Amino acid sequence: MEILLASAVGILTASGVYLILRLRSFPVILGLSLITYAVNVFLFATGRLAVGAPPILNKYAEVAYTDPLPQALVLTAIVISFGMTAVVVMIALGAYLSARHDKIDMTSADEAGDDA
Amino acid sequence: MNHLLIAPVVLPAIVAPFIVMALRHHLQLQRVFSVGSSVLLSIITLALAVQAADGTIQIYELGNWSAPFGIVLVLDRLSAMMITLTALLGLAVALYAIGSGWDTRGRHFHALLQFQLMGILGAFLTGDAFNLFVFFEVLLIASYGLMIHGGGAVRLQAGVQYVVYNLLGSTLFLFALGTLYSVTGTLNMADLAVRVAEMPADDTALLRAGALMLLLVFAIKAAVLPLHFWLPASYANAPLPVAALFAIMTKVGAYSILRIYTLVFGPDVAATAGIVTDWLLPAAMLTLAAGAIGVLGAREIGRLVAFGAIASMGTLLIAISLFTAEAAAAALYYTLHSTLAAALMFLVADQVMERRGGAIVATGPMPQSGLISALFFAGAIAMAGMPPLSGFLGKLLVMDAARDADLVWWIWAVILAGSLITIVGFARAGTEIFWKSHDASISAAPAETSTDADPDPEDAPSGALALVVIFGLVAGLALLTVFAGPVSHYTEATAAQLFDPAAYINAVLGSAK
Secondary structure, three states: OHHHHHHHHHHHHHHHHHHHOOOEHHHHHHHHHHHHHHHHHHHHHOOOOOOOOOOOOOOOOOOOOOOHHHHHHHHHHHHHHHHHHHHHHHHHHHHHHHHOOOEOOOOHHHHHOOOO | OOHHHHHHHHHHHHHHHHHHHHOOOOHHHHHHHHHHHHHHHHHHHHHHHHHHOOOOOEEEEHHHOOOOOOOEEEEOHHHHHHHHHHHHHHHHHHHHHHHHOHHHOOOOHHHHHHHHHHHHHHHHHEOEHHHHHHHHHHHHHHHHHHHOOOOOHHHHHHHHHHHHHHHHHHHHHHHHHHHHHHHHOOOEHHHHHHHHHHOOOOOOHHHHHHHHHHHHHHHHHHOOHHHOOHHHHHHHHOOHHHHHHHHHHHHHHHHHHHHHHHHOOOOOOOOOOOHHHHHHHHHHHHHHHHHHHHHHHOOEHHHHHHHHHHHHHHHHHHHHHOOOHHHHHHHHHHHHHHHHHHHHHHHHHHHHHHHHOOEOOOOOOOOOHHHHHHHHHHHHHHHHOOOOOHHHHHHHHHHHHHHHOOOHHHHHHHHHHHHHHHHHHHHHHHHHHHHHHHOHHHHHOOOOOOOOOOOOHHHOOOOHHHHHHHHHHHHHHHHHHHOHHHHHHHHHHHHHHHOOHHHHHHHHHHHHO
């Protein structure tokens, strides 16, 4: 399971980085989403992998349990990355509608041009 | 527990949604609440600074959960100094935005400003690494809104770049925190410090990877050289009053470096000793060089000041990366100075933009040319580090603190040459903008390259309040110079506290034992 999870994180990150380097806003946003998936899985794994174990201590019996803190961290990270993705989609949409193209990089003509 | 400690986070967190929900159609009331909140924040943070000045470290346990199980806010001298600076800068920007009419050019300026202040103040106060991430996100998401305030194609494009870059930075932050958690099992900074110090030196590969990844994240925020590309385009295309507020955002990165790498991965920790200085010092020197060259090459006034800000971050990080108490004291003095100086220059640049456009070419005289050029002159002197303003004292302190470093000649050479190039760059820009514009032969052939942002008559040159704010910042720099003695005593005490992490750890974890 460790190999499966580690390679999942690795492949998601690699695909995300590849997509971010595409310099068009749609692939870049997809790439960002993939990387946030990767980081969520990674955070989840930082509490060690345990199958079928609840994140609850039982004071009456010796039971297997899993670390609850990474689950809380992942929850926070998911909420934040979801919100951030919504923001970047809106800003990219605004940029696309006002500039009539969805290139991420700015040409020198844009930078020197009118900032209207 | 002292409940005043949470007020800098809670107050803007209440005022901002109130402005959005109840006052969205009442600009005048928005202004009243925004300024009122900023004034209150300034008073609260000053009160906290007075409380922290005697060296006690106060903690605030959220929900009364004791550390390391709950999140704590920690107020020491460093936090108190940074939150006071932030609140005063926030007040200046709020007043300037009102005076110059920037808050009428888009919606929700004041709400976003309050959210931004909440994020920055929280980041300075928190004692928990994951909570630091959360406050980073709060300040970033507000900065995204402020960055594209007023709209426009180029600004939105620059905004997309800025957002994407910072989202990547946030992801890296999470990777770093995950790595640290998997090794140490905690994210409370004081608890991290204890656990890291206990780790055997031969089994720390993951820990070092996490420490360096964290450094990378803070370096992105602080615009250190190979990671600084986001800054010029974002700051130059953001509304310039917002860029003035962003002058504190790079300091959040510098603060985090100073905090984490003195407290958790301090100079005495065997596992990570030296790795930060080895990377940060050369990068800081290159940052200074790149900033100075950028100042010389800038063709647009927003970009000029943005590169000036990068150069000042270089000087600041040189001092931080030495990791001695003396250098940290110098760095803190320079932080105060460079925040005010960068904000001043961005506001002056905004005045110039409003009157004649941002291009650094002679285009004919502008209204109030003498006044604006005098302010530009004062700001340029401060930013380049010339006497008599505080930039000179700050650079002197930094260079004096570097006296015992291994690379002392390199550091001195880079700082002095960088200052010289910066002076030349600002002098060239000032000559083009203010002097040559009075040349009759040039003013006869007006502006074909003018990049005037808004020819709209509604946005005509701004009123007295904007100029009052600029003069206030100049006065702040002058006060910083006149009271350099007391201020540097305070920063020395702050640095001493910073390099004695035991007190911090005791204050945070003491209640748990």
